[in-house]
Amino acid sequence: MRTRVLGWLDERMGLTAIYHSVLDRKVPKVNWAFTLGSASLFLAVTQGLTGIFLMVYYVPHPDQAYESVNYITHDVAFGWLIRGIHHWGATLMVVVVFLHMLRTFFYAAYKYPREITWLTGVLLLLITLGMGFTGYLLPWNQRAYWATTVGTSIAGTVPFLGPFIESALRGGSDLSALTLARFFSAHIWMLPAALVGLIGVHLYLVIRLGISHIPVEDE
Numbered sequence: 173m174r175t176r177v178l179g180w181l182d183e184r185m186g187l188t189a190i191y192h193s194v195l196d197r198k199v200p201k202v203n204w205a206f207t208l209g210s211a212s213l214f215l216a217v218t219q220g221l222t223g224i225f226l227m228v229y230y231v232p233h234p235d236q237a238y239e240s241v242n243y244i245t246h247d248v249a250f251g252w253l254i255r256g257i258h259h260w261g262a263t264l265m266v267v268v269v270f271l272h273m274l275r276t277f278f279y280a281a282y283k284y285p286r287e288i289t290w291l292t293g294v295l296l297l298l299i300t301l302g303m304g305f306t307g308y309l310l311p312w313n314q315r316a317y318w319a320t321t322v323g324t325s326i327a328g329t330v331p332f333l334g335p336f337i338e339s340a341l342r343g344g345s346d347l348s349a350l351t352l353a354r355f356f357s358a359h360i361w362m363l364p365a366a367l368v369g370l371i372g373v374h375l376y377l378v379i380r381l382g383i384s385h386i387p388v389e390d391e
C-alpha cells in the first residue's frame with residue numbers, strides 16, 4: 173500500500189529524482205567542520221519555528237510588549253522553554269554561522285566556481301546579525317531600550333548617511349512605538365523573507381556545485 177502511494181506520487185512529482193539530487197549526493201572525504209552549514213540551517217529553522225510560537229502571545233506595542241514577554245515566560249505552558257530556545261538559539265546561530273564562514277574561508281571554498289555561494293553567505297551573515305539586532309529590542313525592557321539607543325546611535329555615525337539611517341531606524345529622533353513597530357516588522361517579515369530567499373539560492377548552489385574538497389598543498 174505504502175509503496176503504491178509513494179509510486180503514485182513519484183510518477184507525478186519526481187520525488188526519487190529530487191531525493192537523489194538533494195540527499196543522495198556524492199561528497200568528498202570531509203571532516204566535522206563541514207557540518208557547520210547544516211547546523212546553521214537547523215538553527216535557522218529552529219528560530220523560525222520558536223519565533224512563530226512566540227508570536228502567538230507577543231504584543232508589539234510599548235504598553236504591552238514587556239508584559240506579554242513576561243506572560244510568555246511565566247504563565248504560558250512551556251513558554252519559558254520556547255523563549256529560552258529562541259533567546260539562546262539566536263546567540264548560537266551567530267556563532268555557528270560565523271564558524272561556518274571561517275570553515276569555508278580557511279578551506280578556500282569561496283574560490284571558482286563558488287563565488288556566488290560565498291556572496292550569498294556574506295548576506296546571510298549580515299541578515300543573521302540584523303535578526304539579532306532587531307530581536308533584542310522586542311522585550312522592551314531597560315536593557316533592550318538602551319542597547320537599541322546605543323546601536324542606532326552607532327549607525328548614526330556613518331559618514332553622510334548616518335543621521336538619515338538613525339532616524340529611519342528609530343522612526344524619529346528618539347525610540348518610540350514607531351521604532352518598536354519597525355524593528356518588529358523587520359524581525360518577523362523583511363529579514364526572514366530575505367533569509368529564506370538567500371538560503372534557497374545558497375543551498376541550490378551547494379547542490380548544483382557539490383561540496384568542495386579539502387585543499388591539498390600543491391593546489
Ligand code: HEM
Nearest residue numbers: 206208209210212213273276281290293294296297383384
Ligand atoms: C544562515 C546562514 C547559512 C546557512 C543556513 C548556510 C548553509 C550552508 C550549507 C548547508 C552548506 C553545505 C554544507 C557545508 O559546507 O557546511 C553551505 C556551504 C557553503 N556556505 Fe553556507 N550557510 C550560511 C552562511 C554562510 C556564510 C556566512 C558564508 C560565508 C560568508 C557561507 C559560505 C558557504 C560556502 C562558500 C559554501 C560551499 C562550501 C563548500 O563547497 O565546501 N555560508 N552553507
